[in-house]
Amino acid sequence: MGHYQPLEIVKYQHGYEADFSIEAEYKQRLESAAAVVTVLHPLLDYRRGGKQSKQYPLFFVDTPEMVSLASRFSRNSQEIQKVSRELPQTAVSQFLDSLLLDEIINTNSIEGIEVDPAEVSKSIDAHSKARGGQFWPTVCMYRGKLPKIKSLRDFRNIYDELLKGEIPADKQPNGQLFRDELPNSILRIGTATKTVHVPPVSELAVSEALSSLLAFMNADDLPPIYQALVTHFFFENTHPFLDGNGRMGRYLLSTYLSDKYDRFTGFSVATAIHARISSYYRIFKEADKAENRAELTFFIEKMLRMLTEQQDRVLEALRLKAAEQAGCQNATQPAGIGADS
Numbered sequence: 001m002g003h004y005q006p007l008e009i010v011k012y013q014h015g016y017e018a019d020f021s022i023e024a025e026y027k028q029r030l031e032s033a034a035a036v037v038t039v040l041h042p043l044l045d046y047r048r049g050g051k052q053s054k055q056y057p058l059f060f061v062d063t064p065e066m067v068s069l070a071s072r073f074s075r076n077s078q079e080i081q082k083v084s085r086e087l088p089q090t091a092v093s094q095f096l097d098s099l100l101l102d103e104i105i106n107t108n109s110i111e112g113i114e115v116d117p118a119e120v121s122k123s124i125d126a127h128s129k130a131r132g133g134q135f136w137p138t139v140c141m142y143r144g145k146l147p148k149i150k151s152l153r154d155f156r157n158i159y160d161e162l163l164k165g166e167i168p169a170d171k172q173p174n175g176q177l178f179r180d181e182l183p184n185s186i187l188r189i190g191t192a193t194k195t196v197h198v199p200p201v202s203e204l205a206v207s208e209a210l211s212s213l214l215a216f217m218n219a220d221d222l223p224p225i226y227q228a229l230v231t232h233f234f235f236e237n238t239h240p241f242l243d244g245n246g247r248m249g250r251y252l253l254s255t256y257l258s259d260k261y262d263r264f265t266g267f268s269v270a271t272a273i274h275a276r277i278s279s280y281y282r283i284f285k286e287a288d289k290a291e292n293r294a295e296l297t298f299f300i301e302k303m304l305r306m307l308t309e310q311q312d313r314v315l316e317a318l319r320l321k322a323a324e325q326a327g328c329q330n331a332t333q334p335a336g337i338g339a340d341s
Contacts, residue, residue: 044290107270146259171243175203199239272310
C-alpha cells in the first residue's frame with residue numbers, strides 16, 4: 001500500500017503498458033477484502049468533454065494509513081475528554097465557546113463571507129440577557145443535539161433553521177424542498193472562470209441522491225468517523241441548495257462528531273478545514289473525477305489527517321490550561337499541606 005495512488009494517476013503511470021488495464025485495477029480494488037462499497041452513487045465529472053457519470057458506487061479501501069489515522073482520531077478524542085475533566089466547568093465552557101466562535105467565523109470565511117466576531121460572540125454568550133443576535137440560530141444549532149434526519153424534509157428543516165436570515169431572497173430554494181432546474185443556466189461549483197463540479201441539475205435528481213444518503217446515514221455498519229466523512233463528501237457532491245451547502249455540510253459533520261466523539265473535536269471542523277483550504281478543495285476535486293471511479297480512500301485519509309492535526313492543537317491547549325489550573329491550586333495551597341498530608 002506504500003505506493004497506493006488514485007486510479008487517474010495509476011492510469012497515467014501505466015498507460016503505455018500493453019498488458020495494463022485500468023478496469024482490472026478498478027475491479028481489484030472494488031473486490032478487495034479491505035474495500036467498503038456503499039449504496040451511494042455520486043455524480044462524477046470527466047476531465048474532458050463535459051460528460052458526467054453516476055454509474056460507479058462510492059467505495060474506499062481501508063488502508064493501513066487510514067486505520068492508523070482513525071485510531072489516532074479516536075485516541076485523541078478520548079484524551080481530550082480525559083484532560084477536559086481535569087478543568088473546572090467554567091473553564092471548559094469558556095474553551096468550548098472560544099472554539100465555537102472560531103468555528104462559525106471560519107465556516108463563513110471558507111465561503112468568502114466575512115462576519116463580525118463581536119456579533120458572533122454576542123450570540124455565543126450564554127449569559128447575555130438579550131440571548132439573540134444575528135448568529136443566535138446558528139449557535140443554538142451547534143450547541144444542540146445531533147439532528148435526526150429520517151426524511152428529505154428533515155434536510156430542509158435543518159437548512160432553514162441553521163441559516164435563518166442568512167440566505168438572500170434570490171438564493172432561496174426554487175423547488176419544493178431543494179433547488180430545481182434554473183431557467184437560464186445550470187448550477188456550477190467553482191469560480192467565474194473555472195468549473196470544479198456540476199451537481200445534479202433537477203430537484204428530482206437531488207431528492208433521489210439524498211434518499212440514498214438517508215439510507216447510508218441511518219445504517220450502523222461503519223465506524224462513525226468513516227460514515228461522517230463519506231456523508232460529508234456525498235452531501236457536498238449533491239449540493240442540494242442554491243446557497244449555504246458548504247456551511248450546512250460542515251455543520252452536519254461538526255454535530256455528528258460532537259455526538260459520537262466530543263464537542264472539542266466537533267467544534268474544530270471548519271477551523272481545521274480553513275487552515276488547509278487549498279488541500280480541502282483539491283481532495284474534493286479529485287474525488288469528483290469520474291476517472292477515479294468514486295473511490296474515496298484518499299479523501300478520507302486526508303480529511304482524517306486534517307482533523308487529527310487540529311485535535312492535536314486542541315489537546316495541547318487543554319493540557320496547558322490544565323497545567324495552569326494545577327499551578328494556581330498549588331500556589332494557593334496553605335503552607336504545610338502537601339500530597340503526603
